[in-house]
């Protein structure tokens with residue numbers, strides 16, 4: 001932690017005092033440590049590996065967010081995909097983070113709270129683009145004379161198979177790249193994730209939980225696909241926005257989780273629920289190229 005300096009904001013206001021009294025429990029620590037694929041090399045020293053109940057240090061502050069994620073539904077044992085996001089969100093986060101199995105803490109340069117590296121683009125390509133194009137081609141075949149339309153359908157499939165094959169090759173190439181010189185597929189949590197560095201940033205426990213949800217969606221094949229709209233607090237015209245709510249990207253998951261936490265979060269405080277609402281509304285008005293036209297009221 002040589003180059004990192006930070007100040008610890010009020011522990012009551014951030015919710016850390018409340019959640020900090022709950023995380024200091026070995027079975028819980030094992031559950032989240034392995035469940036989210038922490039990479040112990042990056043959590044040594046000042047990051048809190050040997051002091052993991054100390055809520056002034058980063059590791060305990062990450063644990064607090066994970067406690068919030070996993071125990072905020074009234075009936076937290078229910079993680080059914082058919083339920084709402086408050087219930088399945090934590091399961092999604094664990095599954096995605098575990099698939100990388102490499103969660104790190106880093107100083108960062110203050111420009112982001114977290115970063116997810118990896119082969120999102122190529123997996124997205126494989127899973128979605130080819131099928132989409134095949135459907136588009138087959139749709140056009142309907143206008144062909146029926147005696148010859150089979151040629152059109154056959155061609156659509158030939159193109160699709162070539163597309164899947166290319167996707168497979170590019171995904172493999174990408175995995176090889178990250179597995180060797182590319183530095184591995186991993187998630188970095190930067191200092192700004194743990195502490196509001198500029199005084200304006202919101203880094204309370206529920207904001208951290210929201211960021212974990214956000215990054216998990218990046219692991220789950222959804223890179224940002226648009227630029228921030230005019231007037232956005234994230235910087236109009238800069239990359240990092242999602243095109244729309246329907247894209248179901250990281251910002252949509254992020255806002256949806258906060259929304260549900262505000263509406264139905266248990267074992268928490270009204271102040272944190274209101275913070276979630278505020279945070280959700282900032283995302284809803286600033287993070288989508290096409291406004292979803294939603295607000296949490």
Ligand SMILES: [Zn+2]
Nearest residue numbers: 214218224250
């Ligand atoms: Zn993002």
